[in-house]
Amino acid sequence: MKFTWILDNLPMIGELTISHLFYTLLPTVIGLVVSIPLGGVAYRYRRLYGVIVNISSVLYTVPSLALFVLLPKILGTRILDPLNVVIALTVYSVALMVREVADGLASVPHEVLDAAEGMGLTSMQRFFRVELPVALPVLFGALRVVVVSNISIVTVAALVGISQLGSLFTIGFSRRTFVPIVAGLVMCLVLALVLDRLIAALGKAVTPWRERNMA
Template identity: 45%
Template sequence: MTWLPDNLGTVAHLAGAHTVLAGVPLLVGLALALPLGWLAHSRERWRPVLVAGTGLLYTIPSLALFVLMPILLGTRILDPVNVVVAMTLYTIALLVRTVADGLDSVPEHVTAAATAMGYGGLARTLRIDLPLAVPVIAAGLRVAAVSNVSIVSVASLIGVQQLGVLLTDGYGRNFPEELWVGIVSCLLLALAFDLVVVVTARLLTPWTRAGGVR
């Protein structure tokens, strides 16, 4: 049981790379999904195309998408950009419907009151609708965050360095300790991502905490 202490620096390096490869697409995907989800919410004719179209991206096998990216982007097979772009597409696929559903969840009387107070269009969306939709969006973001951490590990099969390397190396060398370190590390990273989303959502919705006080 000395493998982890002897290789702690390597595990930390791989965890850092894994965090970037899973976290950057989560942020970029959310930024892109917000306007797409708003269009799906506000333009009923576009909703089936946007929701179904982006959802189809998630049906593409991750390994196939990782291999396809260098052809589409003109990058090297081991370039981390391939993983970032692929994971961004997966994040968009998960979040467009979530954003649309979150905006749909805002009560009509609230939007009517906001309109009567002079809020309209983009201002109402940013200052009223979107903040109230945060709990629903955060729930979808938690799923996307955990999913990203899991799928990124598959990229080790094409040689991209992150925690998945511990899984492939541990299995290939029949070395259970390295394998278990990889599994536990991925689990802890997923839990950390989930915690960050939960805490951020709570900070953005202080009224939900105030509502629980008696």
């Protein structure tokens, strides 16, 4: 099998790439939505910080393949149900982000918090209008790590029959040729680089004050 295999299978590679993007981005977004209030609780109630962070750290150490296999038994889903992958990747996303959310909120200067309190903002208003915006650079940094991590972990789902770029690895292994494997590796690297740059650009766009302060 020569590299012409890639040209002959571009439509399939395109479909696998779109699928890979879906399984990467959806859990990342859900994980962010879950991590913000969870990290907020860890930040606000310091006694819970260690508990929440330690549990999330333990969850991240669970091997992805084991989680893909265990979730159907826990959820009552089929082994090939894409929901298992989405939930597993969401768990990993939360495990990586919750500490960063809590630490990002903790990095907000006390003078800023005092000024917000002096303006009469409620605790909820202070969180969404002051603390969370100031913590955004940390959150975007965490997002970049999570996206790259998820791009890698998603490939393992090919072993339980979920089609995405990891499927190119199994194709290459079954046919004893490196061409599909190389194609899968290159596409994963391209996705990681493109998404990382996009998130970095978005982070700069929504935190213009940070660029002015650094100038």
